[in-house]
């Protein structure tokens with residue numbers, strides 16, 4: 065069902081697309097109060113796609129007030145979990161029905177290869193929504209062991225109005241990671257997509273309305289971080305913010321919370337993720353395939369991208385040779401052509417940032433083992449830079465592009481120290497034929513997800529988030545994500561003889 069179409073079919077869909085352009089508040093599209101707009105372009109071609117409502121704090125106020133009203137009157141939160149499940153499953157079905165349109169819209173808006181949008185982003189988005197919908201009527205609350213004189217119930221309640229502030233690298237999927245558990249729990253949401261990638265979020269809001277999510281429960285306020293993100297962070301009636309994006313912006317949300325109502329903040333931020341390859345790794349072809357996939361899928365515009373290859377000096381040359389062979393399959397070009405696995409970077413500004421790391425490699429006289437070319441000021445070929453030391457910016461900073469740095473080690477202790485030599489701690493992968501070494505590395509590397517002899521972010525059942533400056537306050541995905549969107553309430557009912565006697569008197 066999610067097999068790629070042909071380039072001609074994708075182009076035909078693109079030609080027919082209607083782009084949503086307005087914010088979605090209280091169940092209807094509406095322009096920004098100011099009447100202002102911003103331009104959304106296709107990064108691969110520079111073509112203008114749409115003029116979108118550039119909202120500000122007044123639009124945020126309007127959306128929050130409707131979301132709070134919806135929460136307070138219980139039009140969503142008081143429906144039974146089974147009823148909320150059915151509505152979310154209907155939304156998943158509508159996404160399925162519109163999967164080609166959504167994949168093409170995502171690709172045009174972000175520069176991502178349509179092949180990935182069709183085979184990963186859209187199906188995973190649908191699966192995420194289904195998974196959280198299916199969970200919600202199977203979660204039991206608890207009682208506490210307090211003896212016969214009282215009945216205590218420990219119940220989860222939806223936290224309230226949730227701001228979901230999203231990045232541009234996985235617009236649909238990050239939307240689903242937040243709204244899946246939030247809506248299943250019974251919250252109202254105000255979504256702020258990244259300005260670069262607003263279109264599919266608006267389309268999902270429209271489909272959510274069609275699925276039966278009541279007005280005011282799912283709102284989208286379009287516009288910039290300063291104009292929309294900040295007022296969400298500072299709003300006194302927003303009870304929680306779920307954020308994915310850079311660590312500096314994540315820090316801002318902690319300040320916004322401190323300066324307003326101490327809203328709960330959950331952050332999923334950057335990464336500088338190592339792949340550690342020991343000299344006992346059994347299958348260097350498999351390692352090469354996994355490292356290439358980890359480093360270059362989604363153009364490396366991925367918080368969990370393999371960004372640092374930390375490899376035993378004995379196997380480095382052979383591994384780099386095999387990595388080069390796998391990289392030949394990763395063609396760069398038109399995102400709408402499913403032969404291409406590398407599309408455009410999301411914007412000219414981001415291209416310049418990623419290119420600055422290639423310039424550093426030249427200045428530092430590092431050896432470019434593979435790739436290194438850029439095209440049209442927006443495409444960057446997958447690139448492997450060898451001989452990178454921990455002092456280099458390539459080793460320390462999140463590049464968020466298709467650039468893999470290579471550093472060697474000679475002992476297990478050195479490998480662990482290198483892997484942990486970063487302020488980030490999101491993901492890591494380790495490659496070894498020894499169970500003992502696999503367990504040692506998995507436990508010693510300070511990261512939220514460690515994969516062994518493979519690269520991945522887990523699936524819907526596993527939590528995702530980071531140690532250190534990669535995360536704060538909770539995890540995305542899995543049953544644990546559900547807890548982000550709930551308060552825990554203790555209800556203590558005195559059933560002792562004394563209380564009965566007192567009631568009678």
Ligand SMILES: NC(=O)C1=CN([C@@H]2O[C@H](COP(=O)(O)OP(=O)(O)OC[C@H]3O[C@@H](n4cnc5c(N)ncnc54)[C@H](OP(=O)(O)O)[C@@H]3O)[C@@H](O)[C@H]2O)C=CC1
Pocket residue numbers: 229230231232233256257258259260287288289290292293294297308309310311313314316332333334335366367414417462463464
């Ligand atoms: N962990 C991850 O998944 C991501 C990491 N990054 C990293 O961050 C770098 C910069 O990317 P960038 O897009 O600027 O990431 P940001 O963290 O700035 O953006 C993430 C979201 O936060 C919003 N935002 C920006 N500034 C503010 C603010 N002052 N107050 C409230 N909200 C704000 C953005 O809005 P808008 O963009 O519309 O202004 C966007 O919706 C990338 O190069 C990459 O290294 C980026 C994206 C995702």
Ligand SMILES: CCCCCC/C=C/C(=O)O
Pocket residue numbers: 184188231233234237308309332365366367368521
């Ligand atoms: C198929 C799963 C893709 C997960 C991507 C996770 C990335 C998150 C991010 O960049 O914030």
